[in-house]
Amino acid sequence: MDGVHDLGGVEGFGAVVVEADEPVFHHDWERRVFGCNFAAIPGGVDAFRHAIERMGARAYLSTSYYEHWLVAIETRAVASGIVPAADLEAARVAVAAGAPVPRRDDPDRAAAMVAAVQTPSRPVAGATGRFGIGDLVRVSRRSPSGHTRCPRYVRGAVGVVDALHGTVRLPDASAGGREVDAPLYGVRFRARDLWGTGAHQVHLDLWEPYLEPEPTGVTSMGEHEHG
Amino acid sequence: MDGVHDLGGVEGFGAVVVEADEPVFHHDWERRVFGCNFAAIPGGVDAFRHAIERMGARAYLSTSYYEHWLVAIETRAVASGIVPAADLEAARVAVAAGAPVPRRDDPDRAAAMVAAVQTPSRPVAGATGRFGIGDLVRVSRRSPSGHTRCPRYVRGAVGVVDALHGTVRLPDASAGGREVDAPLYGVRFRARDLWGTGAHQVHLDLWEPYLEPEPTGVTSMGEHEHG
């Protein structure tokens, strides 16, 4: 969806503020939210992101990163049916009234999770798709109301394929629980083909359904010098 | 600039909320802000809008319409040099401490202003430009950091000219005090050429510098059926 989370190129957010010697977490509740995200809740990272995207524009921009996570975990827990919303609310009321958070430990399980997050995976890249290295592609203007990983700032723009990442689960589908695989490409854009100005390049990883073939040659932005 | 004020197509703002029997103003301070905008402050409507656009993304979305106006009038009054920022701040401190707002009347001047805002103008449409009715145009992807009236959601899209509005002051220039005239066109877009879907049409008024000629024929979005 074309929400305010899709920030590429949006102006009006001021300077980049760097905190010196920043800690990994700023509040203990951030630690707990981070840890809770490793719970066995159905729905993967795409459902997680889509839950955040649906927070609402003003809420997204006025809350912090780990508040976004909190919304995402709450939303997935409730939407998956494993935690009734009423139970979550009852727990909130109880906690606010002073109820302690229960403690249950399982050292083997904890160790297994810590090992799992540090275990390299070796994904098998599947077959690649219709585009090859050097092909010109134009990003579709399709603007789905559901989850997508095709940002607004490249819609309709012409780029050149410069990486083949194999066949990968399509987030647009998996955010809703459907499993669809599609070829994933690295695509290079000239800044001036995105913003009309700028000497830099911007690279994005884009799935085949986001892309349309673009004839080589002269376009309205001038002759392509990608190759 | 590509700020959050450029709302066309952005998702996440919820339902349209209609207030029944809404009054023209909700607070007396809104009346005063509205009236103050008729003060003799240099800078026209484009400078007014650009001041609002530069409020900052979060401020824009978390304040009301007449708070935007307040920012615009303050900004123009200070930027034009006719009201030093220090004087405005001193007045704010005085008012907050209970100082009364001075009253000065001039009935002739008041009557003249009320008459002026209700006097029909008859603008002389100047010469038109390079495009004619029925011409295909592609909106430039140019994304100026200053003021513009070319919304993001049509950038790079193909439409058809369906109105010639003559030669009109270009807001991109006049927001900064420069006077540049350019042909203004009504341009019709198919929803599916903007969003990839939809059966409706969207019409915008766009200045010639926003537009590039588009060859008639087949594009990546399919054959044009505009004509």
Next chain:
Amino acid sequence: MGEHHTEGPSDVEARVAALETVLVERGLITTDTIEAIVQAYEHDIGPHLGAAVVARAWTDPDYRERLLADGTAAIAELGLGGAQGEVIVTKANEPGVHNVVVCTLCSCYPWPVLGLPPTWYKDAAYRSRVVREPRAVLSEMGLDLADDVEIRVWDSTAEVRYLILPERPEGTEELDAEALAALVHRDAMVGVAVVAAP
């Protein structure tokens, strides 16, 4: 955010009073100008003016033709025009075609014929959605259009202002222009509603 209070009306009120103070002290505006302008837009300049234009077009085919050919001039015939209506284009709804107006970039609106815009017209929800999903927005606002009606959305990106000429409802053949004008309301001239028969 946290415990910090957001800026409340009292801060805004002080800023507004300060602004009025410095503008009046410098002679950039007079107090009675502020009040007269507010009075004009609160009581005199409103959708009843556009309704008179619409009723005239419904009852005078030549006027309707002039209104659609050059809205500014035809509206000026009735003595109307001015600020935020320097150029007014009128678009007619007709069987199979429905027009609706928005300003996605700010809140442009034809003041001389409709007065000041309602809050929903200025809010992010309407401005963001109506260019993308007009049928859904209109339906939510109570206007269900048949599937075969073509929707044309007019985004007011320049100083051209749009006034929608609604369709004259059935069963109003006996009404004169004044009685017809009483039927015509703001939302129908923005295009988020139609005019119902009396």
Next chain:
Amino acid sequence: MGEHHTEGPSDVEARVAALETVLVERGLITTDTIEAIVQAYEHDIGPHLGAAVVARAWTDPDYRERLLADGTAAIAELGLGGAQGEVIVTKANEPGVHNVVVCTLCSCYPWPVLGLPPTWYKDAAYRSRVVREPRAVLSEMGLDLADDVEIRVWDSTAEVRYLILPERPEGTEELDAEALAALVHRDAMVGVAVVAAP
């Protein structure tokens, strides 16, 4: 807005505690898993891991070649990889070419080699600006690139994570991999800084 308090930390804390309560009660996670995971990302998994990769590449030309050809596999040689780093691509800075990483849609970041991202990487300012005006952003962050340096911005829109291989600074010929790794800091591996000579 007005006088209404925005949601403060105490509300958030209660929601977090409630969430942990229901997840633990249902056996969906254990308390010590939460704590062990936090411990791992707070103390064990951080930019010192990426620094070791970089130092190895600086001192072992064959490794550098493997790292640039298949980052995931080369990084796995050092026993590194895992969550949010299932696929890692390494891009080398070189004379005339500077690479910088962002995630405009959320905050994707190569956790197994850099740990969790800093706040500026997650904030709207960096995410919105670096794809549009990287030179200005880098300059504000203290990195002034020569005009003839080509900037390549990598927007992490899929599950590929990007690690930047900085240029080895002059005057470090005598240093071993361990000493080199101590020079390499997070910002240089995101591409918002370079590695300075000691």
